[in-house]
Amino acid sequence: MKSILLAISKAMLLLAVSGLVMVSCKKDADAGRANPTANKLDPIKASGGTVLTLTGSDLADMRSIVFDNGNVPAAFNPVFNTADAVIFRVPDTANGGDQNIIFTNVDGKSVKVAFSVVALPTVATAFPVDFQAGTTITLTGGNLESVSKVVLDGTTTEATIVSKEKKKLVITMPASPVNTAKLVITNASGTMTTTQIFTNVDAAYAIFKDALHGDWEDWSWSLTNTATTTDKITGTASMQAAYSGAWGGMQLHAKVKAVLAPYRFVTFWIKGADVEKKMKFNLNWTNDQTLTIPPNVWTYYKFDLSIFKNAGVAELETFIMQINDDPKTLLFDNILLVK
Known part of the structure; x- marks a missing residue:
């Protein structure tokens, strides 16, 4: 009987010690997981679809990559995510201008990196393409929410911006002596010229x-x-x-x-x-x-x-x-x- 009690006591002691070791190991592992560190983002300025590479340390197990202007998430493949580097693309839906990219791992630890999204305005449709002074024209496309200026190409004559959204821009046309003109549109990322040609009815x-x-x-x-x-x-x-x-x-x-x-x-x-x-x-x-x-x-x-x-x-x-x-x-x- 004494020998049975002694064996049980030894087994309980072994389990207790084993449990302490496991808890200690887990605490040591948690304590040893460092915050992710960013050394270099290449390139630091690009347009939608461009491949970016972030190098640094403790970059493994990223859960999300977010462009903070509008909280636009970037899709990425974990296969290309190592402790030393993360490879991903600028989302086509990213908003233009200077902003941070926030990298967050599975433990909720984050690192921010400065980046500039080049999101030039695009115009897919325009209605109407005839104008007189005061004509309202609606443009549809992309990256139109930060448009600051619309000018008749080859002139300094500006149209008036009535309203602007990411995919729609409404303008009022100015008086002008030109026969026809494209529009030169400027937003936070730069300037583009429309392919659409606008006809001055009065000319x-x-x-x-x-x-x-x-x-x-x-x-x-x-x-x-x-x-x-x-x-x-x-x-x-x-x-x-x-x-x-x-x-x-x-x-x-x-x-x-x-x-x-x-x-x-x-x-x-x-x-x-x-x-x-x-x-x-x-x-x-x-x-x-x-x-x-x-x-x-x-x-x-x-x-x-x-x-x-x-x-x-x-x-x-x-x-x-x-x-x-x-x-x-x-x-x-x-x-x-x-x-």
């Missing part, structure tokens, strides 16, 4: 702008044209074209012919009917162009005048827009000759 030869040009008259058939103020691109009115017969035609006739030599393009806007329609467009009954008009939206059309000049049209006398098949009502605005 163009307007066959229709708010009303039919004084040197032009309406010779249309199976069609009634009236000015309407309810829906327009710029100015005060567009032209409502109510086609009343199959294959009806808009025929605008110049009492004084317009010499085409100074001009490069003919442009116009059409707002479609309730269904898609096909139309034939030409100048002086020459060189038909087939248009597809989407329903219920304004669509911009721009033709190089060489299409007609090379076919012998030197002076513009007739502008034709004939509807295919069944009649519908459409809207037209800013029928222009543009230099």
Whole structure:
């Protein structure tokens, strides 16, 4: 009996000692895990998608990487995360400008590194691309929330910024003598120039702008044209074209012919009917162009005048827009000759 009690006592003592050793080891391990240290971030300035490398010590087991301007997380592969280095990319959604990147490991210990995100403005769409003084234009794209200036390219004339968000910028256009211009847009990261070209309606030869040009008259058939103020691109009115017969035609006739030599393009806007329609467009009954008009939206059309000049049209006398098949009502605005 004594020998059994003695064996049990020895076993209990061994377990107690073993437990103390395990606790001690864990405490020693926790106490020995140092805070992560950053030595170098390369590069220190870059745009979305760029690969960055942070070198230092105790960088293993990172849980998150966050760009602190807007708390934008960066995706990273733990396979490329060692005690000495972390490799990751600048998120495409990172906000531009100077900021910190915060690295946090599984223990909640962090290190901050200064970085500058290059996020130049981008413009994917612009509506409308015609303007007069006071016209409101909406630009969509990216990195537009920090835009500080919008200038007509080649001038010092600034547009007025009405509102700005990351993906949308609304501006009011200034008065300007330019025929056409791109926009030069500046934000916290730098400056870019749009690919979109904006046409100054008041500098163009307007066959229709708010009303039919004084040197032009309406010779249309199976069609009634009236000015309407309810829906327009710029100015005060567009032209409502109510086609009343199959294959009806808009025929605008110049009492004084317009010499085409100074001009490069003919442009116009059409707002479609309730269904898609096909139309034939030409100048002086020459060189038909087939248009597809989407329903219920304004669509911009721009033709190089060489299409007609090379076919012998030197002076513009007739502008034709004939509807295919069944009649519908459409809207037209800013029928222009543009230099």
